[in-house]
Amino acid sequence: MADTMFDGFDHTKYRAEVEERWGRSAYADSDRWWRALDEGERGAWQRHVTELSKDWSEAAERGIDPASMEAQDLAARHVDWLRSVPGTPASKLGGDLAAYVLGLADMYVADPRFAANYATSKGGSVGSEFVRDALRIYVEAGL
Template sequence: MEYSIQQIARAAGTTSRTLRHYDDIGLVRPSRVGGNGYRYYDDRALVRLQRVLLLRGLGLGLDAIGEVLRAQDAQAAGGEHPAAAEARVLATHLELLQRERSRIEAQIGSVERTIAALDRTSRAHAAPGEQNPQEDLMSENMFDGFDHTQYREEVEQRWGADAYAKSDGWWRGLGEQGQADWRERAERLGRDWTEAAQDGADPASEAAQDLARRHVEWLRGIPGTPAHEAGGDLAGYVLGLAEMYVADERFAANYGGVEGATFVRDALRIYADREL
């Protein structure tokens, strides 16, 4: 059975433009292209698209996904039935997803235990004779599933221990609401970049350059970075980050993958040349 590109886009929660791009770079080929140029996808193409979306969800960029798929395809080329090969590959993806689920479940459990401990604390104030549960918080494993310092070594290597200390102190000083507001600002900026890239905006356009301005202002607000420190090499820092967005899959994922990150990089290059 075959499905049109519009049907697949709706079912997968993506866009026809994205599917056409996947076709152009060889990630997901349609099963056939009609005489009118419309793309159609069969069940095997759907399974491959699912693999791509799973890997995207794990934070891999499009270039890395292509390498993974090519390696898996090569392994499956030894005479194994295509359905068996797909099932084996998906079993690997399933294992990765289960690990991620375990991490999220650990976080959920830690937050639930913290809420329970805080509830006991509030009841203790209402009933002075009850054992004070405030000492229970650390024993409740409240940090299961969390790693707030996982990038500490990398940051210190790139920009020095002082940069990490300043940024870490600033972050902790924001408090819960301040951290939530900062995340929302970063996520909104990432969404706006991604949408502009998907719409095919020109990096030199007014809209793209306004995004670049917002991006640089956002970077200026992070202590410990050359963007924040007086006399720092702001242009060099922005250009270095722009290249990192493309080269590092973790950053590229914030902008819809390598294609989106490339758009961000090009727009920031133009902004830095004009304004910095």
């Protein structure tokens, strides 16, 4: 996991990608939310995400079963975090939360920008595959 995963992060450079994948309102809503946060709130959010990523990586490092209670608790925390970001399908009542979570889970493995957040000493995509598998089980169990 990159300890500085959000240092200097400029979300605006991904605008076109976000709008293409999830629509203009998804980008606009999340951009408005992010800009409304003060420095302390942004820092707290970043620390929360860093801790979640660290916990995923540590669990993957230990080789726990993605179906285990520990992994499923991480999946629940992850989905709660996704729900907290305005503009995402996870934040909207009636949105297709399951498809959104499954799509992101696959992206965590397929896109090295995401996979880096769940790195382990085992290398490769072991960490992101663990996150994907745990999230899939969580969604299949009924979210």
